[in-house]
Amino acid sequence: MPEGHTIHRAAQDHGALIAGHRVSAVSPQGRFADGAALIDGALCLGTEALGKHLLYHFDVQQTLHLHLGLGGYFVTGAQPASAPRDVTRLRIETGRALIDIIGPNTCELIPNDALDGFRHRYGPDLLAADPDPDRAIAAIRKSRAPIARLLMDQKVISGIGNIYRAEILWLRGLDPMTPGKNLSETQLRALWDDMRALLQIGVATGAIITNSETPSPKREVRERTNIFGKDICPRCDGQIVKSQLSGRTLYHCPRCQT
Ligand SMILES: [Zn+2]
Known part of the structure; x- marks a missing residue:
């Protein structure tokens, strides 16, 4: 299972790829089709790691929450991209880059008004900029x-x-x-x-x-x-x-x- 440092690094890397860009989002596997439709075309405002959880903020009042669990992983790449694998839960693309999310434990949208409650379910993050x-x-x-x-x-x-x-x-x-x-x-x-x-x-x-x-x-x-x-x-x-x-x-x- 990825430890916290892996997720913080992914947040930095993914932020560099998609923050400030409008994204297209699809679920090649189909299991996240409704969620992908909600963020398709949205502007990515930034990414954030909270322990082993990864959050992607969009301008549509919805936050994408990922937890990789034991077997999940990311694939990132540049455009032009090859077709996603069938098992890809979510592909997020800009004109320049893409992130494939495969086999995550959790891939869901959290409405922004529920984010504070989500944050309080977890202990303070060792890598937070302002730790507690x-x-x-x-x-x-x-x-x-x-x-x-x-x-x-x-x-x-x-x-x-x-x-x-x-x-x-x-x-x-x-x-x-x-x-x-x-x-x-x-x-x-x-x-x-x-x-x-x-x-x-x-x-x-x-x-x-x-x-x-x-x-x-x-x-x-x-x-x-x-x-x-x-x-x-x-x-x-x-x-x-x-x-x-x-x-x-x-x-x-x-x-x-x-
Ligand atoms: Zn010893």
Whole structure:
């Protein structure tokens, strides 16, 4: 699943392609035909990422909301374009560029008067220009749930996926099963700052890079992380433990994360 940095980068890239342009919109697959008709011919006012959600604003009082989920992806390109694949949920085109959206978990229009309600369903975004860590910190400190679960809960905090979760807890030496309410405000503020810094590297490079040797973004993911996908802890040479939490594989080092 794409983590928050991927979606922020997509928002920037897609904004550069279509913001300020009138678009044509079609649903080659047919499943979003009614929605596509509503934004067909509209002016794109801009794009925005909210955690793992991508929003496209149009001058028709409707906002396109995408969530890729585990299998969805984008294809962008220049004109002239080849015919879209049958599975394409939505193709958005200008005279110069196109964006194909394939296999998303969610592809819907949100009326603009419902946008505030939509935003409040999710925790503060780590990559927001004007971030609001207090709301996330308060939610974590009220919870008995393990910190590893809370970090993945987009209602608590927006932007962290499975790889960043494992890496950030290891970098801070935190046991993933620590209840949120046992963490101090100072610890959580430091955690927030680290997560934001790592995600910003992700947006800038287009890759998850969490080890301090900052290898090339083109290297395999395991060469860019410290413990994710690995068997041996680089700090203590102990065995990395894999377990299941919130439906995803959690990696941690029981010696370093106490
Ligand atoms: Zn270790």
